Amino acid sequence: MSERTFHWAVIGPGSIAHRFADAVAQLDGCRLHAVCGRDAQRTQAFAGRWSQPGEPAVLAHTDPAAVMNDPAVDGVYVATPHGQHHDYVLAALRAGKAVLCEKSLVPNQEMGRRLVEASRTHRAFLMEAVWTRFLPLYQDLAAWLRDGRLGALRGMQSSFCFPAPYDPDSRIFSPALAGGALLDVGIYNLTATRWVLQHALGEVPPLVDLAVKARLAPTGVEAGLAVTLDFGDGLTSQFQCAIDTFAPNTMHILGEAGAIVLPETFWEATRAQWLPARGDSETIARPFEINGFENEIRETMRCARAGEIESPVVPHAETLAVLGWMDRIRALAGVRSPFDDAFPSSA
Amino acid sequence: MSERTFHWAVIGPGSIAHRFADAVAQLDGCRLHAVCGRDAQRTQAFAGRWSQPGEPAVLAHTDPAAVMNDPAVDGVYVATPHGQHHDYVLAALRAGKAVLCEKSLVPNQEMGRRLVEASRTHRAFLMEAVWTRFLPLYQDLAAWLRDGRLGALRGMQSSFCFPAPYDPDSRIFSPALAGGALLDVGIYNLTATRWVLQHALGEVPPLVDLAVKARLAPTGVEAGLAVTLDFGDGLTSQFQCAIDTFAPNTMHILGEAGAIVLPETFWEATRAQWLPARGDSETIARPFEINGFENEIRETMRCARAGEIESPVVPHAETLAVLGWMDRIRALAGVRSPFDDAFPSSA
Numbered sequence: 001m002s003e004r005t006f007h008w009a010v011i012g013p014g015s016i017a018h019r020f021a022d023a024v025a026q027l028d029g030c031r032l033h034a035v036c037g038r039d040a041q042r043t044q045a046f047a048g049r050w051s052q053p054g055e056p057a058v059l060a061h062t063d064p065a066a067v068m069n070d071p072a073v074d075g076v077y078v079a080t081p082h083g084q085h086h087d088y089v090l091a092a093l094r095a096g097k098a099v100l101c102e103k104s105l106v107p108n109q110e111m112g113r114r115l116v117e118a119s120r121t122h123r124a125f126l127m128e129a130v131w132t133r134f135l136p137l138y139q140d141l142a143a144w145l146r147d148g149r150l151g152a153l154r155g156m157q158s159s160f161c162f163p164a165p166y167d168p169d170s171r172i173f174s175p176a177l178a179g180g181a182l183l184d185v186g187i188y189n190l191t192a193t194r195w196v197l198q199h200a201l202g203e204v205p206p207l208v209d210l211a212v213k214a215r216l217a218p219t220g221v222e223a224g225l226a227v228t229l230d231f232g233d234g235l236t237s238q239f240q241c242a243i244d245t246f247a248p249n250t251m252h253i254l255g256e257a258g259a260i261v262l263p264e265t266f267w268e269a270t271r272a273q274w275l276p277a278r279g280d281s282e283t284i285a286r287p288f289e290i291n292g293f294e295n296e297i298r299e300t301m302r303c304a305r306a307g308e309i310e311s312p313v314v315p316h317a318e319t320l321a322v323l324g325w326m327d328r329i330r331a332l333a334g335v336r337s338p339f340d341d342a343f344p345s346s347a
Numbered sequence: 348m349s350e351r352t353f354h355w356a357v358i359g360p361g362s363i364a365h366r367f368a369d370a371v372a373q374l375d376g377c378r379l380h381a382v383c384g385r386d387a388q389r390t391q392a393f394a395g396r397w398s399q400p401g402e403p404a405v406l407a408h409t410d411p412a413a414v415m416n417d418p419a420v421d422g423v424y425v426a427t428p429h430g431q432h433h434d435y436v437l438a439a440l441r442a443g444k445a446v447l448c449e450k451s452l453v454p455n456q457e458m459g460r461r462l463v464e465a466s467r468t469h470r471a472f473l474m475e476a477v478w479t480r481f482l483p484l485y486q487d488l489a490a491w492l493r494d495g496r497l498g499a500l501r502g503m504q505s506s507f508c509f510p511a512p513y514d515p516d517s518r519i520f521s522p523a524l525a526g527g528a529l530l531d532v533g534i535y536n537l538t539a540t541r542w543v544l545q546h547a548l549g550e551v552p553p554l555v556d557l558a559v560k561a562r563l564a565p566t567g568v569e570a571g572l573a574v575t576l577d578f579g580d581g582l583t584s585q586f587q588c589a590i591d592t593f594a595p596n597t598m599h600i601l602g603e604a605g606a607i608v609l610p611e612t613f614w615e616a617t618r619a620q621w622l623p624a625r626g627d628s629e630t631i632a633r634p635f636e637i638n639g640f641e642n643e644i645r646e647t648m649r650c651a652r653a654g655e656i657e658s659p660v661v662p663h664a665e666t667l668a669v670l671g672w673m674d675r676i677r678a679l680a681g682v683r684s685p686f687d688d689a690f691p692s693s694a
Contacts, residue, residue, distance in 0.1 A: 154562070154571055154592040157504055157585070163603050163624050211558030215501070215581020224501055226583035228573055234562020236573035238504070238585045240601060245501040246624040247601045248608050254587060254594045256510050261595050277510050277593040 006301045007033035009067040009097075011088050012080035013046035016102060020077050021050040023293040030301060034059035036067045064088060068095040075300055077129075078102060081171045083178035083339065086111050089126065093118040098125035098304035100296065104187050107178040107339040108330075109323035114343070116316040125304045127296070127311050128319045130191050132267045134295035136286035138195070141260065141272055145199035149274065150255025153200045156193055156237040157254070158266060159247035160185040161224070166217065172243050173219045175338055179243075180221030182326050182333075186241035188267040189251075190322050193229060193237040196253055205231040207325065214333035217244070222335050229325070268292055353648045354380035356414045356444075358435050359427035360393035363449060367424050368397040370640040377648060381406035383414045411435060415442040422647055424476075425449060428518045429525035430686065433458050436473065440465040445472035445651035447643065451534050454525035456670035457690040463663040472651045474643070474658050475666045477538050479614045481642035483633035485542070488607065488619055492546035496621065497602025500547045503540055503584040504601070505613060507532040508571070508594035513564065519590050520566045522685055526590075527568030529673050529680075533588035535614040536598075537669050540576060540584040543600055552578040554672065561680035564591070569682050576672075615639055 008024055010017045013035050024032050032050050037043035040062050047060035059066075067073055068091050075098040078088045086106045092099045093115065105128040106112050119126035132138060144150075162185065164172050172179040197204045209230035217223040224242030231237075240247060251266035252259055258276035262269040274282040288294070296314075303311050310316045330337065355371055357364045360382050371379050379397050384390035387409050394407035406413075414420055415438050422445040425435045433453045439446045440462070452475040453459050466473035479485060491497075509532065511519050519526040544551045556577035564570040571589035578584075587594060598613035599606055605623035609616040621629040635641070643661075650658050657663045677684070 151510075152591075154508075154589060155573060155587055157506060157587060157594075159504060159599065159601065161501075161601060163498075209560070211560070211575055213556070213558070213575060213577045213581060213583045224581050226502055226575055226577075226581070226585055228558055228560060228575055228585070230560045230573075234560060234571045234573070236560045236587070238573055238575070238587065240502055240504060240583070240585065242501060242601075244499075245601050245603055246605045246622065247504075248599050248606055248622060250599075252506065252595050252597075254506065254508060254589075254592050256592055258593045259595055275593065275595060 003029055003305065006030040007072050007074045009034040009036065009070070009073045009076050011036045011064060011067065011076060011078045013037040013043050014079055017046070017077065017079040019291055020079065020293055020297070023290045023297055025050060025052065026290045027294055027297060030297070031055065032058050033072055034061060034067055034070065036061040036064050038062060064091060068092060068097070073097055075100060075304060081177040082107055082183050083176060086115065089115050090118055093122045093124040093126060096122055096124050098300055100127055100129050100300045102129045104183040104323070104326070105319055106323065107183060107337050108343055109320055109327050110343040111339060112320050112323045116320065119309050119316065123309055125300065125309050126316065127300055127314050129296055130314045131293055131296045132188065132192065133195060133313050134299060135269065135292060136288070137269050137272055137284065140284050140286060142199045144260060144274060145196060149258060149276070150200065150253065150260070151257030152255060153235060154254045154256060155235060156196060156251065158189050158192065158239045158251035159241070159249050160188050160267065161240055161242035161245040161247035161249065163246050164243045166244065168219050173217050173221055175220050178337060178339060180335060181225055181241045181243045182222055182329055184243060186225060186239070187322060187326065189239035189241055190325055192251055192266060194318070194322065197231070204321070205235070208232040210328055210332060212329050212332035214335070215244070216335065220335065222330070222333050225329065225333060227329060350376055350652065353377040354419050354421045356381040356383065356417070356420045356423050358383045358411060358414065358423060358425045360384040360390050361426055364393070364424070364426040366638055367426065367640055367644070370637045370644055372397060372399065373637045374641055374644060377644070378402065379405050380419055381408060381414055381417065383408040383411050385409060411438060415439060415444070420444055422447060422651060429454055429530050430523060433462065436462050437465055440469045440471040440473060443469055443471050445647055447474055447476050447647045449476045451530040451670070451673070452666055453670065454530060454684045454686040455690055456667055456674050458686060459667050459670045461690070463667065466656050466663065470656055472647065472656050473663065474647055474661050476643055477661045478640055478643045479535065479539065480542060480660050481646060482616070482639060483635070484616050484619055484631065487631050487633060489546045491607060491621060492543060496605060496623070497547065497600065497607070498604030499602060500582060501601045501603060502582060503543060503598060505536050505539065505586045505598035506588070506594035506596050507535050507614065508587055508589035508592040508596065510593050511590045513591065515566050520564050520568055522567050525684060525686060527682060528572055528588045528590045529569055529676055531590060533572060533586070534669060534673065536586035536588055537672055539598055539613060541665070541669065544578070551668070552582070555579040557675055557679060559676050559679035561682070562591070563682065567682065569677070569680050572676065572680060574676060
């Protein structure tokens with residue numbers, strides 16, 4: 001029995017939404033039904049780009065209510081700047097839509113708690129689009145982490161830095177739009193750290209200490225951070241994240257018997273190397289099936305069809321835990337978001 | 348006019364001394380004259396191995412006084428465990444010999460100060476064998492750091508970890524022999540950090556903060572450390588060093604316009620990669636002339652012949668500065684060396 005086609009709507013027709021639409025266009029069992037953006041012309045262009053021959057045109061809206069009130073829409077992909085996620089996600093959950101929302105879901109943990117509550121109240125699926133956790137390579141890495149080859153896990157080192165031209169009005173440097181290195185890119189260092197711990201140890205140990213060194217932009221957001229997450233007994237994850245710096249953007253996982261290297265942009269890796277302390281190294285390559293977004297999209301549809309409100313791969317608690325760490329890191333960095341006043345953290 | 352042959356004596360005929368002797372054997376203007384070790388058989392074997400056909404045999408001694416009192420000896424290479432360096436170096440300086448001493452020169456800064464004082468008093472050359480600073484690759488890296496291609500320097504990430512089997516009686520895990528990850532390998536992360544800062548900024552800025560997470564061995568020495576050196580304004584150097592862990596042992600230098608990667612064991616690198624944020628990457632390869640030790644040996648002979656007591660490449664102040672950082676790091680790690688009681692740090 002073939003399932004009914006899953007109808008997606010996109011909020012925020014930016015570059016990441018193009019990647020999402022590209023994956024949807026190539027996946028079975030779903031189609032892009034509508035797109036919503038503030039800029040009518042840009043939104044219309046997006047709709048035209050992703051309308052498929054022989055199918056109804058993708059609808060272009062400038063009012064998100066048109067998406068929320070459309071009974072044909074099954075799922076909403078929220079790809080606006082972070083600072084706008086909360087309101088769109090909340091509206092979609094209230095309308096009973098499944099929601100896949102770009103990371104960071106929201107600028108702080110309290111806002112996240114409210115969205116999780118709305119997901120439960122309205123029995124609507126909610127997942128942060130932590131696509132890395134769904135990549136084919138990471139499934140193989142999970143096997144490496146579980147098979148004990150590392151011996152005792154000792155630590156991690158990673159970087160996610162890219163240099164954006166400084167512009168106080170750009171999204172990424174704007175406190176009002178929840179810019180800054182941590183919410184934009186550091187979230188990947190954090191989520192990958194948690195993922196390694198979960199697969200190597202079976203759980204994420206409590207954070208016993210946290211060292212944060214910050215470089216602030218003139219707008220007050222963090223342009224760069226050097227962070228050490230300390231899980232006790234000398235197990236640490238060190239990372240650098242920045243929006244004013246370039247870095248190799250690798251992740252090294254260190255163990256007593258060897259190391260695992262993600263030698264390329266680790267959050268979208270298709271290759272990994274096992275470097276044993278003794279013996280020959282081993283490399284695995286796992287290309288994307290489409291563009292890397294396919295499995296988080298499939299998972300959203302699977303869960304929504306099954307009536308689930310969260311995915312075991314990126315459960316609500318996981319999203320809230322990362323948001324909690326980010327609250328603590330921003331506090332130590334001396335960064336305060338305008339959202340922290342509206343939604344004060346209880347962390 | 349050809350110079351008189353420089354006569355070297357080695358104290359401590361271990362594996363690193365073999366590498367030194369191999370370089371001496373291939374260098375013009377010098378020869379290995381004597382070796383001194385506690386184990387007569389091992390010392391004799393070392394002397395036999397490095398005696399050259401058609402030349403006097405390398406003398407084998409078990410009493411270091413035989414080396415110090417031998418007027419033929421121009422320079423002494425000290426390659427014993429760290430805990431024994433101080434006494435041998437002091438004896439050699441008092442005898443007016445030039446001294447090249449393996450790193451770490453001594454277990455703490457106060458002991459280093461006394462050796463520097465002895466070098467001045469006896470007008471005898473003293474250099475810590477920080478051979479990395481003399482490598483051909485590093486000369487090219489220095490040009491990269493000075494030419495401004497990095498834009499603003501943002502930070503560093505490095506690892507130097509190797510897994511030694513745990514043995515409380517082994518040198519490396521022994522407090523009495525000044526074991527532990529920092530003196531054995533972390534010193535390379537520190538000296539490379541200082542080297543990058545010197546060449547990129549013209550000087551090493553003061554350390555404004557230091558974050559240290561330690562994993563202690565049952566013997567009390569640090570088996571692993573995760574360190575962040577903070578130079579203010581978000582300029583940091585993060586590193587992991589360990590004697591119970593494996594790591595890729597790379598160094599990444601992060602700047603606003605690109606990154607430099609030492610993709611192999613960074614302290615003995617023969618290749619480096621420039622990864623610009625925009626444009627094509629560039630790789631340089633600079634093999635060793637002999638085995639990497641040749642230039643520190645040449646420099647020792649050059650300085651000794653010129654009557655200098657320190658080298659501008661690894662001046663006394665540089666050695667003392669690294670020792671001072673190590674004192675602070677060990678203090679934060681909760682590690683106290685037996686040497687700290689005999690030579691209390693004033694840092």
